[in-house]
Amino acid sequence: MTSTPHRPATAPDAPAPRPRIGVNYTPRRGWFHSWLDLEPAQISEDLAQIAALGLDHVRLFPLWPVLQPHRTLISPSAVRNLLTVTDLAGEHGLDVSVDLLQGHLSSFDFLPAWVSTWHRRSIFTDPDVAAAQKQLATEVASELSTRPHVTGLTLGNEIGQFARPDHPEVDPITPAQATAWTAGLLETVTAAFERGRHHHSFDDALWFTDAHPFTPASAVELGASTTVHSWVFTGAGQRLGAHHEGLALFGRYLIEVADAWRRVRGADPDRRIWLQEIGAPTPWISAAEGPDFAERSIRAALASPRVEAVTWWCSHDVARSLADYPEVEYTLGLFDEDGRLKPIGERIGQLAQELAAAPAPAASEPLPAMAVPELAPDGSDRSQLAPTSEVFTEWIAEALAGRIHRLDPAGLPA
Amino acid sequence: MTSTPHRPATAPDAPAPRPRIGVNYTPRRGWFHSWLDLEPAQISEDLAQIAALGLDHVRLFPLWPVLQPHRTLISPSAVRNLLTVTDLAGEHGLDVSVDLLQGHLSSFDFLPAWVSTWHRRSIFTDPDVAAAQKQLATEVASELSTRPHVTGLTLGNEIGQFARPDHPEVDPITPAQATAWTAGLLETVTAAFERGRHHHSFDDALWFTDAHPFTPASAVELGASTTVHSWVFTGAGQRLGAHHEGLALFGRYLIEVADAWRRVRGADPDRRIWLQEIGAPTPWISAAEGPDFAERSIRAALASPRVEAVTWWCSHDVARSLADYPEVEYTLGLFDEDGRLKPIGERIGQLAQELAAAPAPAASEPLPAMAVPELAPDGSDRSQLAPTSEVFTEWIAEALAGRIHRLDPAGLPA
Numbered sequence: 001m002t003s004t005p006h007r008p009a010t011a012p013d014a015p016a017p018r019p020r021i022g023v024n025y026t027p028r029r030g031w032f033h034s035w036l037d038l039e040p041a042q043i044s045e046d047l048a049q050i051a052a053l054g055l056d057h058v059r060l061f062p063l064w065p066v067l068q069p070h071r072t073l074i075s076p077s078a079v080r081n082l083l084t085v086t087d088l089a090g091e092h093g094l095d096v097s098v099d100l101l102q103g104h105l106s107s108f109d110f111l112p113a114w115v116s117t118w119h120r121r122s123i124f125t126d127p128d129v130a131a132a133q134k135q136l137a138t139e140v141a142s143e144l145s146t147r148p149h150v151t152g153l154t155l156g157n158e159i160g161q162f163a164r165p166d167h168p169e170v171d172p173i174t175p176a177q178a179t180a181w182t183a184g185l186l187e188t189v190t191a192a193f194e195r196g197r198h199h200h201s202f203d204d205a206l207w208f209t210d211a212h213p214f215t216p217a218s219a220v221e222l223g224a225s226t227t228v229h230s231w232v233f234t235g236a237g238q239r240l241g242a243h244h245e246g247l248a249l250f251g252r253y254l255i256e257v258a259d260a261w262r263r264v265r266g267a268d269p270d271r272r273i274w275l276q277e278i279g280a281p282t283p284w285i286s287a288a289e290g291p292d293f294a295e296r297s298i299r300a301a302l303a304s305p306r307v308e309a310v311t312w313w314c315s316h317d318v319a320r321s322l323a324d325y326p327e328v329e330y331t332l333g334l335f336d337e338d339g340r341l342k343p344i345g346e347r348i349g350q351l352a353q354e355l356a357a358a359p360a361p362a363a364s365e366p367l368p369a370m371a372v373p374e375l376a377p378d379g380s381d382r383s384q385l386a387p388t389s390e391v392f393t394e395w396i397a398e399a400l401a402g403r404i405h406r407l408d409p410a411g412l413p414a
Numbered sequence: 415m416t417s418t419p420h421r422p423a424t425a426p427d428a429p430a431p432r433p434r435i436g437v438n439y440t441p442r443r444g445w446f447h448s449w450l451d452l453e454p455a456q457i458s459e460d461l462a463q464i465a466a467l468g469l470d471h472v473r474l475f476p477l478w479p480v481l482q483p484h485r486t487l488i489s490p491s492a493v494r495n496l497l498t499v500t501d502l503a504g505e506h507g508l509d510v511s512v513d514l515l516q517g518h519l520s521s522f523d524f525l526p527a528w529v530s531t532w533h534r535r536s537i538f539t540d541p542d543v544a545a546a547q548k549q550l551a552t553e554v555a556s557e558l559s560t561r562p563h564v565t566g567l568t569l570g571n572e573i574g575q576f577a578r579p580d581h582p583e584v585d586p587i588t589p590a591q592a593t594a595w596t597a598g599l600l601e602t603v604t605a606a607f608e609r610g611r612h613h614h615s616f617d618d619a620l621w622f623t624d625a626h627p628f629t630p631a632s633a634v635e636l637g638a639s640t641t642v643h644s645w646v647f648t649g650a651g652q653r654l655g656a657h658h659e660g661l662a663l664f665g666r667y668l669i670e671v672a673d674a675w676r677r678v679r680g681a682d683p684d685r686r687i688w689l690q691e692i693g694a695p696t697p698w699i700s701a702a703e704g705p706d707f708a709e710r711s712i713r714a715a716l717a718s719p720r721v722e723a724v725t726w727w728c729s730h731d732v733a734r735s736l737a738d739y740p741e742v743e744y745t746l747g748l749f750d751e752d753g754r755l756k757p758i759g760e761r762i763g764q765l766a767q768e769l770a771a772a773p774a775p776a777a778s779e780p781l782p783a784m785a786v787p788e789l790a791p792d793g794s795d796r797s798q799l800a801p802t803s804e805v806f807t808e809w810i811a812e813a814l815a816g817r818i819h820r821l822d823p824a825g826l827p828a
Contacts, residue, residue, distance in 0.1 A: 030487065031484075033483040033484055033487055033489070036450075036480065036483055036489045036491060036492065037489050037490055037491045037492075065479065066450060069447040069450055070445070070447055070736050070737070070738075071737045071738055072735055072736055072737040072738075073444065073447055073735075073736060075447070075450045075451050076451055077450060077451045078450065078451075107532050107533070108527040108528065108532070108533065109527055109530060109531040109532060109533075110527050111530070111531075113522040113523055113524050114522065114737075114738055116523060116525070116530075117523040117525075117581070117582050117583050118521050118522070118523060118582060119521070119522065119523075119738060120582065128737070128738075167531070168531050168532060168534065169531050321486055321487075322484050322486055322487060323484070323485045323486040323528075323542070324484075324485055324486075324528055324533060324542075
């Protein structure tokens, strides 16, 4: 954990393409239940607001039980609706990426009846389920591949949550099974949509929970780039305290964790990172603090030449009339539930426009290295980098003093 | 268990109105997933076939997660679709009753995300869930009440299954809670749809499983009449053997069980019974035996003056392209998956037409009584009448010899 600022960095030296800034699209009317009652005019209005802010892409989230209500039945109208929303985004100049299997969204799990109760079976290892997912992936990816503004698919929003040891109905699988599932479905998606850049996603339990079958190895080795979801309520907030200045650096910390794991695994030296979710959750970040938190978080992330995109969570507040979300989920939008731009949305819009007008980032200086303990490549001691660790607090303290470090686990090959 | 044929019967003496014969409507294309992809022309074709057979009513089954995707959100298009199908049935001269909360259908459980995994809570006792169900009941019942051909609602198809002790994710409630839930939701439905005759429904575990919190008391005391679902695969088939002549009398046995419980509970002497589901499941009944089984079952049921209606399960075979149903569920239709009338459908159609043309049944002779052991009024020893009992086999043997008995539990008030 001592700081060794002069150790050579491994970040790529070449200038990176200009990073992209977008938002996870949460429909203002009816949240994701709007798939059941699609009103294209309403959706178009939401997407126009997003585009007008200067954001360049959205992530879309169909619901698995709506797309595939039966193991052997894909709903034609659900696929049609997904394409309708995709095309509306394109009309507003937004690029699109689609998460396939939801799966999990904002505390709610959407699982089809054919993997539940009497029909319960692993969504990761049952061969019939896997075949059905691949059929859905092929159909959806093929359709989306015909739209030039679709950049690719993600397998499912944080779908690894279903195998997280603390899930109330955990799907208990091994790391080998988790990896095989991820690799297999990515292969299917890629076969159907060759030009796309396809991803898998997970919450930060993948980086920090020793027993999680989805591993850092799969994060840095599978998919077009490594995805990172940054939520300060999963440990950083508890460790640093609400309103702490360091919270705006947690996203960047995760980026360094991801990059450290790339090196531990000897993965692609040009591997990029997509900060696919980051948000300003209360009470850790107050509404008044939101704009600064957002700007600092995004600038810190983009200061890493590895970061290809930042996608804010989320576009629109969840309506208060929709009950049962954790309190934090109601106020994460750039727009409020009446469609009014919030200060945080204004700030992110300004930042997006500034960055779009700026020259492409120059090649960056190598980062100083912070030595950290050796990490078992299989992730079995990955909690050493968790927000509960001294590594975390030291890294944050250094970063707050202006010194962003890369993390250098002991025992890396020279 | 000795037979006492001359004991006075308690069945009503007055001639009953002509019983009604209908079918549980299982859409031919896409089964109940068709709610997500409604094709009114296809539905209309199905309903026209049903009406052409001479059947007079259908039972309709919306899906709960589609109707009410969020605790505080009722899907306008799902309600609209339900009314569309209801109106199509009316156009074909069919009366309609609607089951509200599915809930359970043909081995699949459809539960909304807001009562599942992280949001799991009792669907029977959680006050917020109950309020949401009542809001849905009010809206759906109000809408349906405007259609003169809608006879009423059932709370949910065999919804008590979620509290059945052998359910894989049992919702463990007490009999008092089960009864309160049933009574409360019936009250709500009735308030919104006053002229309707509203019901609750359950599989035969209610009659035979001692530990089931839904009790015979609630069956015979709540709702406009007592519903009976007759499936020989739940015990009668195992007891008598496949292809046994007595299987066609199981529905009638359940009717006598229901009537015995009416007397045990001292419930309404004019209480009627709706044989709401009965079907001819393979391998217990072969396809060749189906027509005779159906005719004998229906005639035996209608020979009881208590029976106001028989509703066959089901209208259309489940398509083989839809995977994962228990084998038995694929072949229960009157029409096959290509819409062709099956011999069993032809037979039921002939019977329906014969009965419609026949004079209203005359007042019936009192049934001979079969003395059976005393039943605790709370249902705690209800398994005494189960298909595993000697009562059952003796009753069936007598019935096969032409002597249908009522069941007279010991200790009834004179």
